[in-house]
Amino acid sequence: MAANPLRTLDSFELLKLGKASVTVGGLAAGVLIVAVALFAARLSSAGLRRLRERAAGDAASLYIVEKVLTYGLVIIGVTAGLSTMGLDLTSLAVFAGAVGVGVGLGLQGIIKDFASGVSLVFERLVAVGDFVELPNGGRGVVHEIGPRATRIRTNDSTDIIVPNSVLVNDQVINWTLRNTNRRLRVPFVTAFGSDKNKVREAVLKAAKAAPYTSPDDAVRRAQVWLVGYGESSLKFELVVWPTVEAVRRPAAIYAAYTWLIDDALRGAGIEIPYPQRDIRVRGLFGEEGEDALTSLKLEPAARRRKAAKVAKPGSSNDAAADLEREDPDEMPKPPPPPPAKT
Incomplete structure (x- = not known):
């Protein structure tokens, strides 16, 4: 009886490694097992990825499951495929160790990144x-x-x-x-003489009303700090806790708070300073002091103050005038009449 050609092809020996031999049938079966394992790994990864997109809270845990299952299926498939081909994995241990040392030296960067990826996942x-x-x-x-x-x-x-x-x-x-938020500091300045409490109230009111600000609690709350003095300004910082979603967009949240602060200060009538310089002229056309002012037909400051003092004998400080009364029921004293002009 003639031999079956398919059976002969199936048992045809392709490679012999020690006592193990690789036949056409074994090779085909091993390749099929590896292909099925790769397909199963890809299919499971796609399914878990879709599930992870829907489950926002457990996304990190599902990602770990996805990677472990994918890597596990690939490793199991390759091992089963090599065993089905007829290779004795125990006999290849020494050979694999020698090859592994050479491959490890050449691909140590890739192996290092792979090990780091496993560490990140877990x-x-x-x-x-x-x-x-x-x-x-x-x-x-x-x-x-x-x-x-x-x-x-x-x-x-x-x-x-x-x-x-x-x-x-x-x-x-x-x-x-x-999944926690962080504190953000947004600096801003106001002019010298600005009411600090008014600045604080205006900025805090605007910051707390913003939808991207986390509500205050016992530990995390919005604040306004006076942190220093500039050349022509008071330096403040808005210390605020944005929401987790806002933290993921740092450039946008910083710009949003800066815009909000500017609107709040302008709405409260608080001045935003500009650089200022005072220029003092010591001499003019060879003359100094009062002589220079006289040349410009200007009056010295001391003379103006003296004239104002004479022209305004009464005090504009109502509280000081009230303190001058000995009897609280006594009516306020009228200011003395101005001196007669001569």
């Missing part, structure tokens, strides 16, 4: 949805943590690809860790 110090600031100043929301790199999207819709090792080994600021 430690959750940086999770999907967090707003982070990188060492180079780049800021954005973490959209995906891959096996080698993390994709961060800025508020300008620009994607930044960051190696996972950078997020693990370098100093990274996570503005929304554990």
